Amino acid sequence: MPVTETVTATQTPAARALPDSLTAQLKQVLGPKGWSQDAHELAPHIADWRGRYQGATPILLKPANTEEVAACVRLCHEAGVAITPQGGNTSLCGAATPMGEVLLTLKRMTGVREVDVDNDSMTVEAGCVLENLQTLAADHNRLFPLSLGSQGSAMIGGLISTNAGGVHVLRYGMTRELVLGLEAVLPDGTIWSGLTGLRKDNTGYDLKQLLIGAEGTLGIITAATLKLFPRPARMEVAFCGLASAEDAVKFLGLAKQVSGGAVTAFELMPRMALDMVLEHVPGTRDPLEGEHAWYVVCEMSFGRANGARETLEDALGQGFEAGLIADAAIAENDSQIHDFWRLRETIAEAERAHGKAVKHDVSIPVSKMPAFMAQATTAVEAAFPGALVIAFGHVGDGNVHFNVAARETGADDDFIAQAAPLSRLVYDLVDSFGGSISAEHGIGILKRAELAARKPVDVAVMRAIKTALDPKGIMNPRVLL
Template identity: 50%
Template sequence: MTSPSPEALAALKAAAGSGGWTDDPSDIAPWLTEWRNRWKGHTPLMLTPRSTEEVAKLVTICAEHRVAIVPQGGDTGLVGGQIPFGEVLLSTRKLRAVRDVTPLDDAMTVEAGITLLEAQQAAEAAGRRFPLSLAAEGTATIGGVISTNAGGTQVVRYGMMRDLVLGLEAVMPNGEIFHGLKRLRKDNTGYDLKQLLIGAEGTLGVVTAATLKLFPIMRSRATAVVGLDSAHAAIELLARAKAETGGGVEAFELMKRIGVEFALKHIPDTREPLETTPPWYVLIELASGEPGAAEAALERLLGDAFEAGLITDAAIAQNDAQRAAFWKVREEQSAAQKPEGGGWKHDVSVPVSRIADFLDEASAAVERFEPGARISAFGHVGDGNMHYDILCPPGVEHAAFIGRWMQGSEVVHDVVARYNGSISAEHGLGRLKTEEARRYKTPLEVATMQAVRAAIDPLRIMNPAVLF
């Protein structure tokens, strides 16, 4: 890819207008590094359009001059797909409107720069709930979570972002606007174009607004942390929870003891969730539309689980503060690893029934490859997604350990493949995994994805380093 010409940069600045662009390195710098500090990018220009029409003008100019674009939301991605390396950076953070909330349709339309937390608050103000929830929700934007098909902690009940989008507005690679903001639950008129854009990581267009599904606000909610002797017991507990609550499970999060220890050691205002220190923990949350029903269901579930020998300890949150304390230990698992030096990160999924088997097999394979490595496994067991992180063994030189990242990842991902799983459950491929994915995708899958991209973005100006 060649650098944008002076003529192209001048045309983009003129179209963006005052306040709509910057080439000041100090202004751009905060948006060139991702959270894990794995990538430090560079760009000659950051565009900050304030409307869909402005985005369309800018993308049209880029297409005319064959200027590559990297769209960016809140810069919370974990695989580097939002970081430019010479491309123009197009930020959607100034697309800030809540266009409408329609409770009777259980829908709301918001622009791409609204944060996930702000979308939740807008829904709540109208007496509804937008259920997608993740640790970065105060910073992650709607455009970003759509482009990466984000998951989070409520997928077991409500699905991924793909399941929560009714309609989309987007600027296509030629500058045309796709007007697809519908509130329909049913529209069986051919290819679902919005689904191509969801999870495309900015390669097929720039998402500028979305119509999202809303849900009733639950009238009872109950949260507990339980201790278990094995991940196998957690899978049995999940099956029991789903059967006994009739779909009332909203979150079911597994944590290994070492990850809890990291949180207690490095994250302020965290405390032991249980009186004992079991090898595994599950954070379980039930919700119901009937007052008091979730609390009663959780007590029954835990009582039965104790009698069946599935759990060894439990604590039920007695108030919102205790619930928040439980969730803090879970949500800070990744941040708690940073002071330990970081490690090889894996965002994988396997069938729910095989999670415990995967953990056993992967851990044995990692031990053979890197004896003494510290494994912190945690994640969304309810939907089969585990964050399987491997930290440097004591006494091993850290730089050399990090240098073996790709070989170590291959060890883990080969186990995932044997279980017919995915090497990226919710983070996407980005710069980190695009090439590696070729090892696990079939030639047909790769060719089909390339054909779709070539048809929609023949100049390959949209996030050119990402996906096939």
């Protein structure tokens, strides 16, 4: 029987005491700028972004290069001391919060080793913040398409370790599909140099894939070679009102077909989510006149400005004719594009203003997503009176953020107390639809027991791989497995 882990906000572990000789050696390897035991500096690193987990660490290591990472890992390996690697610390499932382990941040490793424009690739160090990499690619007239709400803080090492998703998965795939090569420090301190710009390389197991999505349990990523893409010359965005989620899925298929695959994002939200945004986020307004049950932000990207607007209009026109769309507004300029996207991107902020929610980041085959949302909403509302379901997300790739809050404001704490049985109900339905209990945020601490209960064979294989690479179990213990 699957078990749902509940929030562990009240558990504050003690920082484990390190042998004095190990502390002295780590400090010596890194020099005075490379470590900290100052409580003030440690504070933002030992609590997670949502404030759910409060951790502890005996020391924060801040290596400046791969050799320093390797030296630290080798010393910890010899001493049998556990390490938690950390990037931007934006994990939503407690994956980067140390619970007494040595904490190693990659934030000083921000070097750009190479941009190979003709090869459409760039090689960068693990501590580079995503937004800076998007700018770096644009400076070379290329696109690095990974795009998500935490891009101002999340670092490429963390994004790779969580196989992050975001809004452009529909066209460019998850982070896994954007990585050509990796450099990493393995749990015994060995440096693995797998950096390559090759698209074709059939030399046995694809080792980088083991580290992608491993949440820091198999080693520390120190650098990556990433794919670049042509920079779109023109982006067109429409905000559409629809009668049902089924119509949204059908319109997605039509828009992809009519545009020849130019749809780069396709985000779905119910009227109630739009209402929350309009109520809680200053400066937002509904671009459409009437009210509709569902809304879609549809983004298309084109290599040529010529014909771009006409293509979007053609798709919308066919959508109207087929009775899939009730109304639509097309953004006339960058400022309107920003305004349309803001309605989608501030749902989380509006939700927070409404109150606490039990959140589920799940995926379902796109074709079955409307049925899942309808069935899960009915089941949750029947079993948990007073529940308000806020289901929205990346419909283009089947990723639903199925969040459940208390309908009444002020009833949060009583409602959140039911998180475990509520999540179990949602995850059971996800399983019955052939979906996944973690679409893009990962497992971390939050969903570890749930994963073990639902995918025992997968977890046994992952444990065997973990034992082979990390027999002492020092890399991010307690997370994922």
